Each structure stands twice: as C-alpha cells, then as structure tokens.
Amino acid sequence: MDEALAEAVFAEHARLEERLTDPAVLRDHRLARRMRRAVAALENLLDDIQDGETEWDRYDPYDVVLAIEAEPADVELLWHRYRDLAARRPEGWRAEPLDGEPGGRRRAVLAITAGEGGPGAWSLLKTHNGLHPLTPHPVPGSDAGPDAGPDAGPGVRSARVTVLPHADEGVALPGSxxxxxxxxxxxxxxxxxxxxxxxxxxxxxxxxxxxxxxxxxxxxxxxxxxxxxxxxxITADEPAHRHLHPGQEPKRHPKPIEPA
Missing domain, CATH: 3.30.160 (Double Stranded RNA Binding Domain)
Known part of the structure; x- marks a missing residue:
C-alpha cells in the first residue's frame, strides 16, 4: 500500500467534504456535482490503493472543454457525434456549444458536463486528445471517438480533437x-x-x-x-499531463466508450 498516496487521498477527501458544506458551493450546481463525483472517485481510489494501484489523476471527475478542428463538414459531423455521445450517457451528461453552431467553420468548441453520479467527462474523453484519421463514412453517434482505426490508409482525412479539464474556481486568467x-x-x-x-x-x-x-x-x-x-x-509529474501532450502523432487509438 502506498501510504503517502493514501494520506494525500484522505486529505483531499476531507477537504472536499468540508467544501460541500459551503452554501456558495452548493449554489454552483456544476461545481457541486463535480465535487460529489470527486468524493466518490476518491473513495473508490482508496480501495484501488489497497490493491496496489498508485496512480491518481485528480482531474478524472472534471467536466471538459472540447475543441474540434478539421474541414467544415468533418467539424460538423464530429460536433454532432460528441453531442450525441453526451446525450446517450445514462448519468445525465450534457453538451453545450461554447461558440455557436458549427456550420461552415473549421473549429467548434463544446463544454461536456457530467451528471451527479458516474465518471467525469475528463476520465473518459482525455484519451481523445490528438490528431485522428477519419473514416470515409463515419458512423454518426459512435462512442469510439473520431478514429478510423488501424487500417486507415494514406490520404485519409484527419481531425484534431483537444480535450481540456474544465477549470475549477481556483483558476484565474493569466496576467491582468x-x-x-x-x-x-x-x-x-x-x-x-x-x-x-x-x-x-x-x-x-x-x-x-x-x-x-x-x-x-x-x-x-x-x-x-x-x-x-x-x-x-498541469506539470509533467501529473498523470493528466501525458494526455494533454500525447507525443508523436498519429496518436494511439482511444478505447471505445460504452454507456454504463
């Protein structure tokens, strides 16, 4: 058992439980949901630590901001795919456009927020960071992300997907x-x-x-x-860092996401 990690998890669990008694936190429904997910994730992590699991991605309970960059038709296709993915999650996920409908643009941004229970959006979508080949005729609504798969040949269209954890209340804009x-x-x-x-x-x-x-x-x-x-x-010693910086492209194909 990693005692140092267990101690850090206990401390974070106590901090979040105390924050959830703050009326200001409870009035911010998105923040309160994320904190409750974090508490549940920490309780599960304590069981994993007992079994020898020692990695803790503190951002797993977080919502995400997801940007799609590609040819306009592909941006619109993937925008709808991610929106439909959120709608099908049984835990009450939501997809909210942050810069309007995607029609005719080479970039579009969504906020994807998770529900009260279940996994956070970051925990499932972080593996989608990177440049992805696209199938000639993608299946609308697929949970597997935009990847064409290992048999994609040369000249296949591609899309860049950038998934960022949604900032919490402690983050400020840089500068003045x-x-x-x-x-x-x-x-x-x-x-x-x-x-x-x-x-x-x-x-x-x-x-x-x-x-x-x-x-x-x-x-x-x-x-x-x-x-x-x-x-x-986010520094290189944090597990989230390797997903934000996937390295050489094309990246490995993310695992399909199946509704719970």
Missing part, C-alpha cells in the same frame, strides 16, 4: 485585465446571437464565445481561456 482585449461582433441578421472574442495580448491566444446574450457569450469565451490556463499549469 489590461492584458486582455474584448471584441464584440455584430451582424445584420434579425435577433442574432452575441459573439465575443477575448484575446490575450501577450501570447496572442484568442477564445471565441457565442450565446444569446453578451454576458453569456463572454462567459463562454472565458470558460475556454480558463480551461487552457488550467491545462498549461
């Missing part, structure tokens, strides 16, 4: 307010959605949000920026 520019986009369409892009002036990183109101669009852009800030803070 002066380091960020906010651009609001307007269209001539009747009752158009609000589109906002925030740009980190130091690095040039841009995050686009779209929603019914400017406030919601800004929040969607910030969610993406915070997820990136969290991912950038």
């Amino acid at each position: 307010e002066r380091d960020w520019r906010i651009d609001l986009y307007c269209t001539r369409s009747p009752e158009p959605p609000s589109s906002i892009t925030i740009t980190h002036l130091t690095s040039g990183a841009r995050f686009h949000g779209q929603a019914a109101t400017p406030r919601e669009a800004h929040a969607n852009a910030v969610r993406q920026a915070l997820a990136r800030a969290l991912a950038d803070s």
Whole structure:
C-alpha cells in the first residue's frame, strides 16, 4: 500500500467534504456535482490503493472543454457525434456549444458536463486528445471517438480533437485585465446571437464565445481561456499531463466508450 498516496487521498477527501458544506458551493450546481463525483472517485481510489494501484489523476471527475478542428463538414459531423455521445450517457451528461453552431467553420468548441453520479467527462474523453484519421463514412453517434482505426490508409482525412479539464474556481486568467482585449461582433441578421472574442495580448491566444446574450457569450469565451490556463499549469509529474501532450502523432487509438 502506498501510504503517502493514501494520506494525500484522505486529505483531499476531507477537504472536499468540508467544501460541500459551503452554501456558495452548493449554489454552483456544476461545481457541486463535480465535487460529489470527486468524493466518490476518491473513495473508490482508496480501495484501488489497497490493491496496489498508485496512480491518481485528480482531474478524472472534471467536466471538459472540447475543441474540434478539421474541414467544415468533418467539424460538423464530429460536433454532432460528441453531442450525441453526451446525450446517450445514462448519468445525465450534457453538451453545450461554447461558440455557436458549427456550420461552415473549421473549429467548434463544446463544454461536456457530467451528471451527479458516474465518471467525469475528463476520465473518459482525455484519451481523445490528438490528431485522428477519419473514416470515409463515419458512423454518426459512435462512442469510439473520431478514429478510423488501424487500417486507415494514406490520404485519409484527419481531425484534431483537444480535450481540456474544465477549470475549477481556483483558476484565474493569466496576467491582468489590461492584458486582455474584448471584441464584440455584430451582424445584420434579425435577433442574432452575441459573439465575443477575448484575446490575450501577450501570447496572442484568442477564445471565441457565442450565446444569446453578451454576458453569456463572454462567459463562454472565458470558460475556454480558463480551461487552457488550467491545462498549461498541469506539470509533467501529473498523470493528466501525458494526455494533454500525447507525443508523436498519429496518436494511439482511444478505447471505445460504452454507456454504463
């Protein structure tokens, strides 16, 4: 038994149990769900430690921000595939577009949130990070992710999928307010959605949000920026790091995800 790991798990379990008594945490339903999943995962991990398992990915209970980059038709196909994957999970998963519908674009971003019980979205989708070959005629709604499989030949289309753990309340945007520019986009369409892009002036990183109101669009852009800030803070000694940096591409094919 790894006593140091067990002690760390006990300490984290106690911290989360205390946080779950905070009314401010309970009012944030997404945060409270994630913390309850974390408590359950830590209790299961203690059993695994007894059996000699010593790896703890602290982000397994987390929700995710998932970006798809490919040709527009493939972006739309995979966007619907991930949305349908979430809808079929029996634990109450949800997929929420953060930058609008994907039609005609080469990039689209979803937030995928898990339910009260069961695994966190990061624990199942982290293996999808990387560049994936696509089948000529993918099966809509497949849980296996976008991979074509080991027999994909040369010239097969590809898509890049980036999965980041959704940032918790302790993560802040890098720099100060002066380091960020906010651009609001307007269209001539009747009752158009609000589109906002925030740009980190130091690095040039841009995050686009779209929603019914400017406030919601800004929040969607910030969610993406915070997820990136969290991912950038994860060090090489943490298990999540190897999934965020899958190494040489094409990466290994992720295992299919079967509904529980």
